[in-house]
Amino acid sequence: MVRPVKVLILTFLGLLLISDASFAETNITSLIQRVGGELLWDPVLERGIVNRGRRSVTFQVGIPFFLKDFSEVTDIEAPRRREDGSVVVSDEAAKSFISLFALDQPQDSFLISTIIIDPGHGGKDPGTIGTHSIDGKRLSLEEKHLVLQISQMVVDQLKETFPDKNIIMTRRDDRYLALEERTALANAVELGEQEAMIFMSIHANASLNRKASGFEVWYLPPEYRREILNPEELDQEQKTIAPILNSILEEEFTVESILLAKEILDGMESSIGTVSGNRGLKEESWFVVRNAKMPSVLVEIGFVTNPEEAQLLNEQTHLKKISSGIYNGLVAYIRNFEKSD
Known part of the structure; x- marks a missing residue:
C-alpha cells in the first residue's frame, strides 16, 4: 500500500509575490x-x-x-494567479488552509519502517563477469556473488543499528529471481499510517572499455510516468482526482529517491573515493526502480571489467568499505527523514 513520504522542504517564496489581500481573497504567501x-x-x-x-x-x-x-481532500474554490504574479485563494479557502494546520497535528513522526535491499542477478543469471590475467594468475569475478556479499554486509550493519526496522533482502543465497518478483515483494509490504519504506538494488558494472571504472548511483528520471496508486484502494472522492494524486505522490517519490541516491553516493565517496572514481548521480528507468512504488535507487559498486578495480573488488577489505559507504548513506538519509522538528 502506498503511504506518504517526507516532503523536501524548500523555501521558494520569491515566486509568489506578496500583495495586499482583497476583501474576498487572501494571498497564499501570507x-x-x-x-x-x-x-x-x-x-x-x-x-x-x-x-x-x-x-x-x-x-x-x-x-x-x-x-x-497526501490523503485527505478538502474542497475549496480553486486558487488563482493574479496579473501581478501572486497566487490567491478565497477567504473561505484561507480559513480552511489555516484550520488544516491548526487541527489534528500529528503527534508521531514519520519513520522508515522497512528497508528493501536487492542484490542483483543470482542463480542462472550471473550478471556481469570480469575475467583477467594478473601476474600470471586468472581472476574471474561474477556480479551476482559480489553484490550478495555486499548486500549481506549492509543488512547486518542496518540490523545492528535499527533492530526495530523491517530489513528485507530479496535474496539471501545464489538463487534466480525475476525482476517482477523483486518489485512484487517490495510492493506487497504493508505500512502503517506514519510509515514509509525505501528500496535499493545493488549491482556491479561492466564496459567494453576496460579503462572504465568507478561507482555511481541511479534513480528514476523525473519525467518518467508510472502508476503508483491502486484505484481499488481509493475512496470515491479520491478516485475522481486519482491522476492528480498519483502525480503528486510520484513527484514526492522522485524527490526522496534523489535525496537517497545523493546520501549513498556521498557515503561511498567517503569510504572508497580515494581508490575508486565517483561517477556521480545518474538517471535511468531500470525495471526495479520504475516498478518499485516507493523511493528507490540502484547502486553500481564498480567495474568488474577494469583490471585494477577487479583486484579491489576481489578483496574483502574493499567490499567492507563499499558496504560501509552504502550503510552510512542509508543511515544519513534515514536520520534526516526521521529527525524531529
Whole structure:
C-alpha cells in the first residue's frame, strides 16, 4: 500500500509575490507565513506543497481542493494567479488552509519502517563477469556473488543499528529471481499510517572499455510516468482526482529517491573515493526502480571489467568499505527523514 513520504522542504517564496489581500481573497504567501510553513513550489504545474513539522498541505492553481498529508481532500474554490504574479485563494479557502494546520497535528513522526535491499542477478543469471590475467594468475569475478556479499554486509550493519526496522533482502543465497518478483515483494509490504519504506538494488558494472571504472548511483528520471496508486484502494472522492494524486505522490517519490541516491553516493565517496572514481548521480528507468512504488535507487559498486578495480573488488577489505559507504548513506538519509522538528 502506498503511504506518504517526507516532503523536501524548500523555501521558494520569491515566486509568489506578496500583495495586499482583497476583501474576498487572501494571498497564499501570507497564509504560509501565518502558519509558519515552508514551501516546495513547482513553477511548471503551479503546484505548491506547504510543510510544517509533519503536516503537509498541497494546493495547485486552478484545482479546487487542498490535499492534507497526501490523503485527505478538502474542497475549496480553486486558487488563482493574479496579473501581478501572486497566487490567491478565497477567504473561505484561507480559513480552511489555516484550520488544516491548526487541527489534528500529528503527534508521531514519520519513520522508515522497512528497508528493501536487492542484490542483483543470482542463480542462472550471473550478471556481469570480469575475467583477467594478473601476474600470471586468472581472476574471474561474477556480479551476482559480489553484490550478495555486499548486500549481506549492509543488512547486518542496518540490523545492528535499527533492530526495530523491517530489513528485507530479496535474496539471501545464489538463487534466480525475476525482476517482477523483486518489485512484487517490495510492493506487497504493508505500512502503517506514519510509515514509509525505501528500496535499493545493488549491482556491479561492466564496459567494453576496460579503462572504465568507478561507482555511481541511479534513480528514476523525473519525467518518467508510472502508476503508483491502486484505484481499488481509493475512496470515491479520491478516485475522481486519482491522476492528480498519483502525480503528486510520484513527484514526492522522485524527490526522496534523489535525496537517497545523493546520501549513498556521498557515503561511498567517503569510504572508497580515494581508490575508486565517483561517477556521480545518474538517471535511468531500470525495471526495479520504475516498478518499485516507493523511493528507490540502484547502486553500481564498480567495474568488474577494469583490471585494477577487479583486484579491489576481489578483496574483502574493499567490499567492507563499499558496504560501509552504502550503510552510512542509508543511515544519513534515514536520520534526516526521521529527525524531529
